Amino acid sequence: MEQFSSIIMILLMVGIVYFLMIRPEQKRKKQAQEMRNSLKKGDMITSIGGIVGKIVMVNENTIIIETSEDRVRMELTKWAVSTTGVQTSDMPETQKKEKKDKDEKALEAKEESKSKEDAKAKADKEPWEK
Helix, strand or coil: CHHHHHHHHHHHHHHHHHHHHHHHHHHHHHHHHHHHHCCCCCCEEEECCCCEEEEEEECCCEEEEECCCCCCEEEEEHHHEEEECCCCCCCCHHHHHHHHHHHHHHHHHHHHHHHHHHHHHHHHHHHHHC
């Protein structure tokens, strides 16, 4: 009976490792491959080396990008594309947008509370002026 329970424990641990580590990594790889296969002329990309450019030509395994207004062209392999769009830090785009929205809401709330305080101070001040 002990052998049976130890085999079950080992299988359970393998299952946990699969669902927590292997499967999510396979999903990320599949999404990255789909993104690289869907690249088209005119897309802005960021390479894994941090090079930002606009795609001017797509081949089977490579892309050609322009990196500046000087029309500097570079040929990169598709696997070297990190993201579409311009990514300026290590923070993923969704987190950047969420942080930006949160900061804007905080700023609006701060301005609103300040305007309420100013209105209250003005209301308190007016009776003394009369």
